[in-house]
Amino acid sequence: MALDLNQTISFSPLHRLQWEEAQQKDVILYPEGMVELNQSSAAILKLCDGKSTPDQIVSTLEQQFSATGLQKDVHQFLEIALNNGWVQQP
């Protein structure tokens, strides 16, 4: 599945994103499984609110972290997330 830049993106209702105190990291939980996230992946997924498009997420992150040139990495990660079913597009 390829990322559609014209569509909004939302976190999957069949998964749960949650901060784990014991592990000091965010994780994705799903039936009988768990993925541990690094800080940047977690930051991207938290912005998948069903209202923003991929590039709106990029600009929010660039503001949030006072950074530029994040587009390629964010697109790449969102595509992985899409293919794993963690996020979805209409």
Next chain:
Amino acid sequence: MAGSNNLNITPPRWLLAELTYKCPLQCPYCSNPLDYAKYPQELSTEDWKRVLSQARKMGAVQLGLSGGEPLTRQDLPEIVQHARELGYYSNLITSGYGLNEDKIIALKEAGLDHIQVSIQASTQELNDHLAGTESYLHKREVARLVKKHDYPMVLCVVIHRENIHQMQQILEMAEELGADYLEVANTQYYGWAHVNRDQLLPTREQFLEAEEIAQAYKEKVVGKMKIYYVIPDFYEDRPKACMNGWGTTFLTIAPDGVALPCHSARELPGLDCPNVNDHSIEEIWHDSKAFNFFRGDDWMQEPCRSCDEKEKDKGGCRCQAYIMTGDMHSTDPVCSKSPQHHLIDEAVQSARNSALSTEEKPLVFRNSKNSKLHF
């Protein structure tokens, strides 16, 4: 308890709560111990809540609510609600028996994350025969209701010689029912399945054909339905890394409160598995003899001890080593390097002879009457 303040001990991540051994089904490959009827005591609601709280504090996050049939516990919604408040991701592992729309809604409101429904076969006749109970049509209805109420739906089908010829139909049934995940689990030969191995173990040809069908289907439904294919390790050269390493990740609590490093460990001799009525989860996990027994690799014999793959498969499964060789410290005989690998070849041959024979032994069904023959 011995105090081993081992800093290398990782916290539990997975808690399997076997709420009860009671079950209306009689599947002849059940993973419960053969002598389960010897342990009729069950933890109280308060006990379970305490266990959940203690394990969560240590870092457990995935919770399996299993059995037996967990729906026979009337306090299931209360336990689920407590789990949700603690932040667990809770998985109900059920036969679907006794589940109706009201209960599905009540469990959703209590915070249940996911329902896994088992189906025994793709046809009513075979399903009901294997389950020992008329249940096929109800299971299909439950699967529909699980989807209707927005749970992720996982279908689990245990594969063996009686249903392996239905692989294609099983995959189609799962897709038709709208499963998000399908677990196609080849039988693991412990407990009841061990007793019935001659009647359940598929031949190599059957296994290869079914695997090919399942792998091809995986491609077809990519992005729609995830297929977890659990291999039957009798046809592999290397054993599975049991429980991701003993006492590293998984914690099972049996209905009577006995804590087990794996759900079959009750069959192993001399572990003195501790009970949650006597000790906290933290004490059990860190200090108990049972949980330290096969941690690390000091316990290994040759050929495991000097093997360059020991980090990968951890010497294989302790329960399989015990059940096949009589020595729980030995190399899992599935490994082709095991001096006792011939035991696997013999088991495969014995099952093959049984498959070709005209007078096959009947299956031994999992029920209290048959369980009482084992103690």
